[in-house]
Amino acid sequence: MSASDDASGPTLQAIVRRVEGDEATLTLFNDDVNREELAALQSYFDVQTVSFRRGRTEDGLPRNFLVLHDDEEFRAAASLADVFPAIDPNSSMLAASEPDGIEYPDLLREIDQSVFTDYGRRRMTVASREIEEHAYRHGGRLHAGFQSLSNAKPQERLYRNLAAADDVETHLYGAGDWTPPGDHVLHESDDPEILRSWFVVLDAPDDRDKRALLAEERDDGRFYGFWAYDPDIVAVILDRLTAFPPTAGSGL
Template structure:
């Protein structure tokens, strides 16, 4: 059976087509959690529901999406993932630290947002995951070379850690920009719309399917993005397959 392949645009379309229902199970004294999640998930095609559980029990979230299995995730994990409080010092973490519990068990879960800050946080979470695993390939679309060079420190750390990086962009920067060079870094430059108009990251999981994750953000107006991201291994694999075959 052939694997489904997704371009950046078709991945956005696929995630847009999936209707999600998120049910938050919380004790009466933690109802603020529902408000927090509604703020993050209250986008079109997403329904947020609340169910009360006895005081003292740990809250959890049940995610249902058309055509996909039901997923249950601890409330604490989801809140940590969406808090935007991930430290910028992840590059200094010990190499034996486990993958954050906030992202474990979120495979097959998809999100979307117009919030650029949330998308930047998700990019950092994907980069952090690749750093913690320490191998595999991270495919990154920066639109312009200057945007990639602005992240030099982050990507030097990833490359030093052992991660292979494929960088995609629709245009080169100034000749004065000193290009980062490394044996595990490849540049793919092509002046086509999907490399000029899309910002994306896709991590192949380093051979571990449940570690796969991806984000695609479309620039719909100057500096204004609509983004989708997913932990569904099949969607991530489809995007990676497209990028490898096309560029």
């Protein structure tokens, strides 16, 4: 029996289709950035439910300042220098191996729920870093789906360090074409639902720390999905993941 035949809730792909994005606006004030940086910003938000705009203040200060708002309601602000490392297509976060060295911008955490429509693998990796870093700092069960476990090879050291951290239990999902080193609970599966999904889900002790990134690969290397900080949405995803029980590791 495939996982789609059991009673553990909607499939991962169905969850992606049901979630609606948080409609917010991010305005860059008084910018003097180069074309490449501006293009990276526009590209990052063009495929999200967050609208990106440019604006100016009367005195032209401060320079290169970002404000996140919903209609007229202020939500967060930060300098572009603080946010750009998570937006840069060549972000240093891609090669992160030490969880305590990940610095994810607080402003992006304020986007409660965002749908994205065309993320490549590099952008998916950077987007996952916020949840991985949060797991390291707050503990919990971290569920990560790589489609195939061999896709975790570039992140092997990071996940080995996460598994060794206090109060973190790592659950890795994917086709069993490789055995990741470290104290992980493996959920090996060649079910199409797993092979088409990329996810990082933190089941933290405190509801305020629960979060999830879930995406479906609709075209080769292109992902459609969302991230959310709503514990109810996280619970729906976790319920679905029970359809893929542990096959190896310390969870048996």
